[in-house]
Structures are given as C-alpha cells and as structure tokens.
Amino acid sequence: MKDVAKLAGVSPITVSRVLNRPEIVATGTAERVREVIERTGYVPNLLAGGLASRKTKFVAAIVPAISNQVFSEAIQSLTDRLWESGYQVLLGTSGYPASREEDLLAAILSRRPDGIFLTGISHSAESCRRLVTANVPIVEVWDLTPTPIDMLVGFSHENVGHAVAEHLLGRGYVRFGVISADDARAEVRRKAFLSHLSTRGIADLSTVLVPAPSSFRLGREGLGRLLEEAHLPLAVFCSSDTLAHGVLAEARSRRISVPGNLGIVGFGDLDFAAHTFPPLSTVRIDRTAIGRRAADALLGRIEGKDVERIADIGFQVIERGTT
Amino acid sequence: MKDVAKLAGVSPITVSRVLNRPEIVATGTAERVREVIERTGYVPNLLAGGLASRKTKFVAAIVPAISNQVFSEAIQSLTDRLWESGYQVLLGTSGYPASREEDLLAAILSRRPDGIFLTGISHSAESCRRLVTANVPIVEVWDLTPTPIDMLVGFSHENVGHAVAEHLLGRGYVRFGVISADDARAEVRRKAFLSHLSTRGIADLSTVLVPAPSSFRLGREGLGRLLEEAHLPLAVFCSSDTLAHGVLAEARSRRISVPGNLGIVGFGDLDFAAHTFPPLSTVRIDRTAIGRRAADALLGRIEGKDVERIADIGFQVIERGTT
DNA sequence: CGGAAATTTGTTATCGCTATCATATTCCAA
DNA sequence: TTGGAATATGATAGCGATAACAAATTTCCG
Numbered sequence: 001m002k003d004v005a006k007l008a009g010v011s012p013i014t015v016s017r018v019l020n021r022p023e024i025v026a027t028g029t030a031e032r033v034r035e036v037i038e039r040t041g042y043v044p045n046l047l048a049g050g051l052a053s054r055k056t057k058f059v060a061a062i063v064p065a066i067s068n069q070v071f072s073e074a075i076q077s078l079t080d081r082l083w084e085s086g087y088q089v090l091l092g093t094s095g096y097p098a099s100r101e102e103d104l105l106a107a108i109l110s111r112r113p114d115g116i117f118l119t120g121i122s123h124s125a126e127s128c129r130r131l132v133t134a135n136v137p138i139v140e141v142w143d144l145t146p147t148p149i150d151m152l153v154g155f156s157h158e159n160v161g162h163a164v165a166e167h168l169l170g171r172g173y174v175r176f177g178v179i180s181a182d183d184a185r186a187e188v189r190r191k192a193f194l195s196h197l198s199t200r201g202i203a204d205l206s207t208v209l210v211p212a213p214s215s216f217r218l219g220r221e222g223l224g225r226l227l228e229e230a231h232l233p234l235a236v237f238c239s240s241d242t243l244a245h246g247v248l249a250e251a252r253s254r255r256i257s258v259p260g261n262l263g264i265v266g267f268g269d270l271d272f273a274a275h276t277f278p279p280l281s282t283v284r285i286d287r288t289a290i291g292r293r294a295a296d297a298l299l300g301r302i303e304g305k306d307v308e309r310i311a312d313i314g315f316q317v318i319e320r321g322t323t
Numbered sequence: 324m325k326d327v328a329k330l331a332g333v334s335p336i337t338v339s340r341v342l343n344r345p346e347i348v349a350t351g352t353a354e355r356v357r358e359v360i361e362r363t364g365y366v367p368n369l370l371a372g373g374l375a376s377r378k379t380k381f382v383a384a385i386v387p388a389i390s391n392q393v394f395s396e397a398i399q400s401l402t403d404r405l406w407e408s409g410y411q412v413l414l415g416t417s418g419y420p421a422s423r424e425e426d427l428l429a430a431i432l433s434r435r436p437d438g439i440f441l442t443g444i445s446h447s448a449e450s451c452r453r454l455v456t457a458n459v460p461i462v463e464v465w466d467l468t469p470t471p472i473d474m475l476v477g478f479s480h481e482n483v484g485h486a487v488a489e490h491l492l493g494r495g496y497v498r499f500g501v502i503s504a505d506d507a508r509a510e511v512r513r514k515a516f517l518s519h520l521s522t523r524g525i526a527d528l529s530t531v532l533v534p535a536p537s538s539f540r541l542g543r544e545g546l547g548r549l550l551e552e553a554h555l556p557l558a559v560f561c562s563s564d565t566l567a568h569g570v571l572a573e574a575r576s577r578r579i580s581v582p583g584n585l586g587i588v589g590f591g592d593l594d595f596a597a598h599t600f601p602p603l604s605t606v607r608i609d610r611t612a613i614g615r616r617a618a619d620a621l622l623g624r625i626e627g628k629d630v631e632r633i634a635d636i637g638f639q640v641i642e643r644g645t646t
Numbered sequence: 647c648g649g650a651a652a653t654t655t656g657t658t659a660t661c662g663c664t665a666t667c668a669t670a671t672t673c674c675a676a
Numbered sequence: 677t678t679g680g681a682a683t684a685t686g687a688t689a690g691c692g693a694t695a696a697c698a699a700a701t702t703t704c705c706g
Binding site for chain 2: 056073088093109271272
C-alpha cells in the first residue's frame with residue numbers, strides 16, 4: 001500500500017480510502033490511485049485491515065455436515081446473500097453429534113468473525129459462555145426456542161410432530177410407527193408425534209432408532225425391524241426423506257402396498273422426494289429461506305439495525321403418494 | 324496476550340510460544356500460562372498472528388455451487404482432512420458458469436489463504452495471473468490437464484466419454500443419444516463419447532443440451548426432446564445422475580422399457596442412483612478422495628514437502644439396471 | 647568443578663493496515 | 677476581499693501478534 005501511495009503521489013491512508021470509502025476521496029485522486037493499483041496488481045491485505053478496523057468481513061458457519069443436502073442448501077443461500085454485501089463464509093463442520101463444536105468454536109472465534117451462523121440451539125455450556133463473551137452477532141437456525149443466544153431463524157420441530165400425526169390420522173391410519181435417527185431435533189419431532197397421538201387415545205406404537213446420519217440402507221433395515229414388532233396396516237413417520245426412501249424400497253421388495261397397507265412420511269422434501277414411486281409425502285422446510293434470513297439477520301445486526309430476534313419460518317406437510 | 328503474560332509472570336512471546344510451539348517452553352512455565360489462559364478466557368487473535376507470521380491456517384475453496392452433492396462431498400472431506408491439521412476452510416461459490424470467480428478470487432486473495440482449492444481447470448486469464456502472482460499452493464480438481472497452475476487432483480472426462488461409449492457398445496446398443504448440461508466438463512465427456520462412437524462407424528446420434536445446473540425436470544424434458552429426433556431402441560448418456568433420473572421417470576411414464584428399449588447412463592453415482600427402479604447405471608467418481616487428496620496435496624506443499632503435482636483418481640463405470 | 651552446549655526466556659522491530667485527529671484546500675455568501 | 681463551513685488529504689499511533697536475534701539459565705561431561 002505504501003508503494004502504491006508513493007507511485008500515486010498520495011499518502012497510504014488515501015489509498016486505503018479509495019479502497020474502502022471512495023466517496024470521500026476526490027474523483028481525480030481516486031482515479032489516479034486506482035490506475036496504480038491496476039498497474040501494479042496490488043492486492044490489499046484484509047488481515048491487516050481487519051486487525052486495524054476490527055471488521056473482518058466474514059461470517060463463520062457451523063453445520064453438522066455439509067454433505068447433507070439440508071444444510072448445504074442453507075449454506076448456499078447464506079453464502080450468496082452475504083456475498084452481495086461483501087462478506088464471505090468460513091465453513092466449519094461439527095459432526096454428528098456435534099463432537100467438534102467446542103474446538104471448532106474456539107478456532108473460529110480466534111479469527112474474529114463479524115457474525116456466526118450456528119446450526120441448532122443446544123450447545124455446550126462452555127460454548128455458550130464463549131459465544132456470549134465474544135459479543136458478536138449470532139444466529140442459530142433449524143430450531144425454535146424462546147431463549148436464543150442472540151438471534152434465531154427456525155421452525156418448531158414439535159409442531160412438525162403434531163402436524164404429521166394429524167395428517168396421518170386424517171388419512172385414516174390407526175397404527176403408527178417411527179423410524180428416527182438418533183438426533184436431538186428428530187427426537188423432538190418423534191416425541192411430539194407420539195404425544196399428539198396419545199392425546200387421541202393411541203398409545204400403541206413402535207419406535208426404531210437408527211444412528212445418525214441416516215441413510216437409505218438404514219431406512220430399509222429400519223422397516224424390517226419395525227415390522228418385527230408392529231403389524232400392517234401401519235403409518236411410519238421417518239426422521240428424514242433418506243430413511244423414508246429406504247423404507248419405501250423395502251416395502252416394495254416385501255410387496256407391501258403403499259400407501260394402502262403402509263403409509264410413509266419423510267422429512268425434508270429433498271430433491272428426490274417428489275420423484276420416488278409413489279412420490280413421497282414429507283415435510284418441507286424452506287432451506288433457502290433459512291440461509292437468506294439468517295444472512296439478513298446477521299447483516300442487520302452488524303450494521304447496528306434493530307432486527308427481530310426470532311423468526312419462525314414454519315414448514316409444510318406435503319401430501320404426495322405415500323400417505 | 325500482554326495481560327496473560329503479566330498475570331503469568333512471563334513475557335508475551337512466551338505466551339505465544341505456549342500456544343504455538345509448546346515443546347520449546349519449560350513444562351512448568353507452560354502450565355502456569357495455560358492456567359491463566361483458562362482462567363481469563365483469553366482468545367488469541369489469529370488475524371494478528373497471521374499478519375505477523377504470514378500463516379493464516381486456512382484454505383480457500385471455490386466450487387460452482389455447494390448445494391450440488393458432487394461438490395459438497397468433496398468439500399466435506401477437504402474440510403475434515405484439513406481440520407486434522409489445524410486448518411479451516413473459507414468457502415466461495417462461483418456459480419454456473421463461474422461468473423463470480425474473478426471477484427471471488429480477488430476477495431479471497433486479500434485474506435492471504437495458505438492454500439487454494441479450485442474446481443475446474445479453466446479460469447480467466449486475469450484469474451490465472453493473480454493466482455500465479457499470489458505464490459500460494461493451489462490445487463485444481465475435477466479435471467485433468469498436463470499443465471495445472473500448481474497441483475491437480477482429478478480424472479479424465481475424455482476417458483469417461485470413451486468408457487461409457489465402450490460400455491454401451493458392449494451392451495449391444497446401436498443408436499445413441501446424449502442429454503448434457505451446458506457445462507465445460509460435460510461437454511468434454513460428450514465430445515469424447517461421440518468421437519469414440521464415430522471411430523466405430525456410428526455417426527448417427529442426437530444431442531440435447533440443457534442449461535446448467537441440471538435437474539430432474541430437465542431430464543424428463545430432455546428425453547422428450549431427444550425422442551423427437553431419435554427413435555428407439557436407443558442408449559442415452561446423461562451428463563449427470565440427476566438428468567438420468569428424470570430420463571428414467573419420463574421413460575416410465577411413456578412406458579418405454581428400460582433397459583430393453585432405452586439404455587440410460589448417468590454420471591456421478593449420487594446417493595439415489597443405486598435406488599432408482601431399475602437402479603441407474605452410472606459413472607462413479609470418488610468425491611471423498613478428491614477432497615482428501617487435495618487437502619493432502621495442499622498440506623504437503625505448505626509444509627514444503629515434495630508432492631506429486633498431478634493425481635489421476637480415475638473413475639468407474641457402474642453397470643446397474645438401466646443398461 | 648569449569649566451561650561449552652543445550653535449553654529457556656526476553657527484547658526489539660516489524661507485519662500492513664485504519665482510527666483519530668490535524669491540517670490544507672476549496673467554496674461561497676456577505 | 678474575507679472568514680467560516682465543507683471538502684480533501686496527511687501525520688501519528690496503534691491493532692495483537694510473531695520473527696529474529698540476544699541473553700540468561702540449566703545441563704552435562706571430562
């Protein structure tokens with residue numbers, strides 16, 4: 001920067017201004033400086049800039065796994081929206097369960113992000129303390145709680161459980177099962193599903209728990225295990241479309257008629273859900289909206305605006321061919 | 324850091340050493356310092372550290388879109404492998420086509436990454452110049468060229484085209500079609516496919532081009548368009564499993580027998596490929612290996628090791644039920 | 647027990663930029 | 677013409693760490 005300044009016949013601070021607040025520099029000067037920058041191929045150092053200004057222009061995002069479509073789409077829209085405002089995304093994957101979250105958070109806070117995007121609302125006590133101390137805008141997503149650390153963009157997993165139960169009851173099913181990954185949010189949906197059914201006098205239902213992350217194979221095996229203790233006709237609520245897809249395949253191979261003898265509801269409305277045979281009934285979450293609104297929340301807070309702390313983006317039970 | 328040093332009765336540089344090179348600090352001293360760090364909740368500032376040491380401990384990754392499973396899995400394994408060595412990943416999505424790549428690169432280079440992961444081998448002249456000037460380890464992936472900017476982990480799209488053609492010829496198909504996304508790499512596969520067939524005296528084949536990114540719907544429509552100019556029996560090579568999935572669905576709805584009257588080959592071996600009905604023949608790329616080996620290449624170069632510049636990870640034609 | 651080698655700790659000078667305050671220049675109405 | 681606001685630029689002092697070298701302390705062996 002010093003060299004650029006010398007070549008342009010100005011002081012370094014003027015170069016800095018041309019780059020960051022061009023509106024306060026005389027047009028002629030700015031042009032001259034820009035020409036030198038172009039000619040020399042000068043690349044500013046954002047580390048130094050960030051150190052001096054305490055603004056790093058990036059946001060850290062923590063998700064359990066980016067290879068999960070559900071999260072990758074949210075990250076995509078987060079990245080896109082932030083890019084428009086000149087921010088970038090530092091990615092961290094915490095794993096299932098969030099075994100690395102604490103270390104990850106420490107590593108991330110060392111970089112002084114301007115904002116943090118966190119998947120889920122349950123973090124270790126130590127993590128929470130660090131986050132609060134860091135005094136940085138934080139948005140938690142994928143869940144709802146009245147007491148977020150800072151901001152929140154999510155939906156009620158409890159309501160999902162209720163809504164799916166209600167939907168299946170409406171379709172006339174009287175026996176129910178759950179195939180669920182071992183995951184905190186899936187667990188909330190499962191419990192709500194059960195409790196809703198029990199308020200309707202239905203206590204008779206079996207649960208199969210499978211390890212996270214869920215997979216097609218686990219879905220197939222899950223149905224097998226479920227049918228050892230439950231008998232048809234039956235409606236199954238799966239904690240993900242991936243599991244549901246496996247259940248559907250297993251049903252076909254056992255020549256169980258879907259939705260006649262076996263109702264299936266997934267979760268997520270992944271790409272393939274509308275294209276299975278029959279197409280999968282499921283719960284749709286607007287993943288893109290999560291990323292976008294989370295970005296807006298962070299940007300708003302960064303700019304010191306008054307942003308709403310909690311956004312419930314809801315969900316939709318999608319009735320297709322498996323119920 | 325100064326405060327921690329004072330409380331521990333040492334100089335700041337000793338604190339720095341406890342954090343970065345604990346092996347050269349006396350155990351007693353280190354323990355004392357660590358206790359103070361713990362007690363005060365001191366969070367080191369990696370911006371300042373990076374500025375002084377010229378090591379930022381992160382790698383930038385540019386992919387067209389993270390919501391594409393093909394890339395998200397590579398990023399996942401990249402992130403995982405780098406994490407083990409204390410590095411993090413800054414994510415950038417360049418879009419289809421790579422419209423944002425140049426700006427993205429500028430933004431990224433400003434942060435002085437210790438390494439760069441780039442999808443693809445075709446970059447603008449300006450981008451290449453910047454990358455070379457930056458003098459930072461770079462690994463390009465998903466393609467093969469004898470002249471990478473720095474390092475390369477990929478496979479030959481040309482060979483994929485040849486191999487698929489050979490496979491289909493072996494299955495007895497005599498008429499062929501291509502449904503391909505408008506994407507540079509897909510184009511290479513398509514051309515190789517055609518040229519391989521033409522060496523076998525087959526010139527009669529139709530191509531349908533669809534815009535990227537590909538989707539189930541584009542696959543369905545693609546088959547419709549293809550059948551306007553080609554007639555069955557036919558074998559179709561799709562540029563992605565997603566397209567192939569759509570083709571398969573369209574074939575079913577038109578009551579075209581697969582693989583009897585219509586052979587289908589996808590590309591990517593995505594999650595669902597083995598679970599369509601019939602299961603999809605496709606080309607498998609070890610996406611996880613790409614991320615892992617790219618990480619190893621970058622880490623090796625960062626540590627000053629002599630790493631092999633070009634790694635061909637190959638591919639596999641997977642014969643399932645649609646050919 | 648002496649002195650060279652090995653180990654441990656400290657001093658100083660940056661790294662490349664921006665915040666803050668100060669100064670110079672321009673503009674315009676009186 | 678003049679003085680005060682508005683505009684444009686500059687000087688200085690950090691931001692919070694580490695590199696490089698220097699000094700102090702300990703270790704070790706004949």
